[in-house]
Amino acid sequence: xxxxxxxxxxxxxxxxxxxxxxxxxxxxxxxxxxxxxxxxxxxxxxxxxxxxxxxxxxxxxxxxxxxxxxxxxxxxxxxxxxxxxxxxxxxxxxxxxxxxxxxxxxxxxxxxxxxxxxxxxxxxxxxxxxxxxxxxxxxxxxxxxxxxxxxxxxxxxxxxxxxxxxxxxxxxxxxxxxxxxxxxxxxxxxxxxxxxxxxxxxxxxxxxxxxxxxxxxxxxxxxxxxxxxxxxxxxxxxxxxxxxxxxxxxxxxxxxxxxxxxxxxxxxxxxxxxxxxxxxxxxxxxxxxxxxxxxxxxxxxxxxxxxxxxxxxxxxxxxxxxxxxxxxxxxxxxxxxxxxxxxxxxxxxxxxxxxxxxxxxxxxxxxxxxxxxxxxxxxxxxxxxxxxxxxxxxxxxxxxxxxxxxxxxxxxxxxxxxxxxxxxxxxxxxxxxxxxxxxxxxxxxxxxxxxxxxxxxxxxxxxxxxxxxxxxxxxxxxxxxxxxxxxxxxxxxxxxxxxx
Numbered sequence: 061x062x063x064x065x066x067x068x069x070x071x072x073x074x075x076x077x078x079x080x081x082x083x084x085x086x087x088x089x090x091x092x093x094x095x096x097x098x099x100x101x102x103x104x105x106x107x108x109x110x111x112x113x114x115x116x117x118x119x120x121x122x123x124x125x126x127x128x129x130x131x132x133x134x135x136x137x138x139x140x141x142x143x144x145x146x147x148x149x150x151x152x153x154x155x156x157x158x159x160x161x162x163x164x165x166x167x168x169x170x171x172x173x174x175x176x177x178x179x180x181x182x183x184x185x186x187x188x189x190x191x192x193x194x195x196x197x198x199x200x201x202x203x204x205x206x207x208x209x210x211x212x213x214x215x216x217x218x219x220x221x222x223x224x225x226x227x228x229x230x231x232x233x234x235x236x237x238x239x240x241x242x243x244x245x246x247x248x249x250x251x252x253x254x255x256x257x258x259x260x261x262x263x264x265x266x267x268x269x270x271x272x273x274x275x276x277x278x279x280x281x282x283x284x285x286x287x288x289x290x291x292x293x294x295x296x297x298x299x300x301x302x303x304x305x306x307x308x309x310x311x312x313x314x315x316x317x318x319x320x321x322x323x324x325x326x327x328x329x330x331x332x333x334x335x336x337x338x339x340x341x342x343x344x345x346x347x348x349x350x351x352x353x354x355x356x357x358x359x360x361x362x363x364x365x366x367x368x369x370x371x372x373x374x375x376x377x378x379x380x381x382x383x384x385x386x387x388x389x390x391x392x393x394x395x396x397x398x399x400x401x402x403x404x405x406x407x408x409x410x411x412x413x414x415x416x417x418x419x420x421x422x423x424x425x426x427x428x429x430x431x432x433x434x435x436x437x438x439x440x441x442x443x444x445x446x447x448x449x450x451x452x453x454x455x456x457x458x459x460x461x462x463x464x465x466x467x468x469x470x471x472x473x474x475x476x477x478x479x480x481x482x483x484x485x486x487x488x489x490x491x492x493x494x495x496x497x498x499x500x501x502x503x504x505x506x507x508x509x510x511x512x513x514x515x516x517x518x519x520x521x522x523x524x525x526x527x528x529x530x531x532x533x534x535x536x537x538x539x540x541x542x543x544x545x546x547x548x549x550x551x552x553x554x555x556x557x558x559x560x
Contacts, residue, residue: 431541437502
């Protein structure tokens with residue numbers, strides 16, 4: 061059996077419609093999952109929605125409906141986004157589902173059995189927007205109010221609460237980070253977590269009594285679980301925890317939890333401590349990617365720069381959007397997008413370079429060779445080109461994708477595309493039909509082989525377009541003619557007065 065690989069996204073909090081930042085994470089995780097499948101791995105990919113907590117209850121109240129109905133409505137929007145963007149998940153999990161309630165209560169009971177839970181009284185600063193508790197030392201001064209490190213409002217909260225003995229896990233966490241430097245990536249996130257944990261950990265409030273939209277605490281129905289304990293457990297729920305059958309045995313521990321940098325603390329501090337307490341193996345890696353900014357600004361409703369990713373996909377095409385997001389931004393760092401940047405990048409690289417290469421090569425085969433794809437040439441320049449393409453597609457790109465360096469991998473891929481276009485200009489196959497038809501055939505066969513190799517390499521990034529191109533070329537194998545080629549990537553036009 062092939063080696064298993066389990067990847068998850070952070071489940072989205074659906075108190076508002078999905079934006080392009082949600083799409084960015086889902087697309088990146090999908091690209092990783094598809095890439096690992098192409099390497100022969102047995103992949104499981106999970107995403108979903110985190111539906112409990114005070115924010116959801118408040119949003120439902122504002123809409124005049126019950127939280128369960130609101131969660132159903134909003135979760136559907138996120139699932140629709142994933143489906144529309146060709147995100148090929150194995151499970152779209154919802155934390156309101158019965159099996160997740162059972163799993164969350166089971167991990168609570170395991171932590172309780174380990175002696176790590178106690179009933180107390182919480183007094184401190186709480187951010188409803190972050191669903192997070194903050195120490196006084198972490199707060200920043202806003203205009204007449206205290207704010208969280210993320211700039212969100214905090215309020216002083218006093219209520220009875222169950223606590224988790226997080227402080228008891230400080231050294232165990234530090235030991236794990238030291239023994240497994242790859243556990244938190246990239247290194248900038250690891251350094252942030254190290255500083256936070258080394259400064260000392262306080263016990264963590266893990267229940268609330270001020271609202272009831274959540275999972276009931278086992279044996280104490282007056283409390284619901286802190287939403288992050290509930291949410292993080294989804295990674296286990298999707299594998300059948302607590303029964304721990306075939307799926308769990310095969311895929312846990314997860315290879316990577318792919319998350320935004322704003323939730324690294326929850327995943328790299330709280331989550332491993334919960335798992336240690338419950339005596340469950342820790343995931344192999346927490347990877348905190350950067351923010352996707354709109355013209356350099358963080359997206360927010362108040363600024364008015366939140367963009368529906370389905371609008372972008374409808375305007376530019378799903379694969380064009382996927383390519384841009386993973387090509388434009390160095391994964392792990394913050395990056396920016398704009399309509400001008402999308403049009404410029406996609407036209408230059410997909411339409412003018414790769415798309416044009418494929419279109420003119422296959423069109424010449426269709427026109428001059430009856431659509432039958434010939435064998436690659438044997439001349440030195442033919443062999444040299446194919447070696448360049450194979451090295452980029454089979455060595456450099458996979459090595460970069462393995463470490464989530466999509467932009468670097470695609471840079472190497474584009475260098476191979478440029479080499480193919482230079483080869484076309486040098487060999488000028490259009491002029492060989494009368495003077496040397498055998499050489500024309502060899503050149504076109506070389507180009508067809510190169511284009512297919514290039515298409516195969518980027519299936520994880522542009523799955524639909526690459527699959528169409530591969531199917532077209534393969535249709536001309538064995539003496540069968542290919543269909544008349546049509547442009548895979550039409551040039552994009554920038555609409556006037558398009559919003560950010």
